[in-house]
Amino acid sequence: MNQEEVKTIKKTLIKLFQDGTSIEEKLQKTCEILQHSVAHYDWVGFYFANHHQKTLHLGPFAGLPTDHTEIPFGKGICGQVAESNQTFVVDDVAAQDNYISCNIHVKSEIVVPIFVNGTNIGQIDIDSNTLNAFTEEDREFLEWLAEKVGKFIK
Numbered sequence: 001m002n003q004e005e006v007k008t009i010k011k012t013l014i015k016l017f018q019d020g021t022s023i024e025e026k027l028q029k030t031c032e033i034l035q036h037s038v039a040h041y042d043w044v045g046f047y048f049a050n051h052h053q054k055t056l057h058l059g060p061f062a063g064l065p066t067d068h069t070e071i072p073f074g075k076g077i078c079g080q081v082a083e084s085n086q087t088f089v090v091d092d093v094a095a096q097d098n099y100i101s102c103n104i105h106v107k108s109e110i111v112v113p114i115f116v117n118g119t120n121i122g123q124i125d126i127d128s129n130t131l132n133a134f135t136e137e138d139r140e141f142l143e144w145l146a147e148k149v150g151k152f153i154k
Helices: 001-017 024-037 076-084 136-151
Strands: 043-050 055-062 068-070 088-090 108-116 119-128
Touching: 001 024, 001 136, 024 043, 024 055, 024 136, 055 076, 055 119, 068 076, 076 088, 076 108, 076 119, 108 136, 119 136
Parallel strands: none
Antiparallel strands: 043 055, 043 119, 055 068, 088 108, 108 119
16 A cells, blocks of 8 residues: 555545444445455455453455354454454465464455454454555554544444
8 A cells, every 4th residue: 555545545534434324334334445445455344342252243344255253362363363452464374373264365464453442342354365465554554544443433
């Protein structure tokens, strides 16, 4: 992602976050915007935490359907982020022992936690069919997005 792409997408998302639609609609539209605007974002979705059950549950997403609608904390990249509270970038999913495959084409993944009042309530999960797809610009942009999402979910 270059700086112009980031600027354009941020403007679009800020406008979306200010409209009168429901949180669910905002999140769904966010997934669609990201998947269509960024060539290497092949699957974009949100998972939300159930801390009592220690599971993540699939929310809005754009891309191929997945069987992974519930993920235990600690399992896969998403489950690891639920426990670590840290962004996790995987350049090559084949090199990860604890990777849960959503589809055979995925080569890399980034997962960014979303916080509300200091609690990790979920995450943005992006899969790419390209090895080493995610740059520092992707990370910074997605961490910005996670912060914004956390603010309107409150």
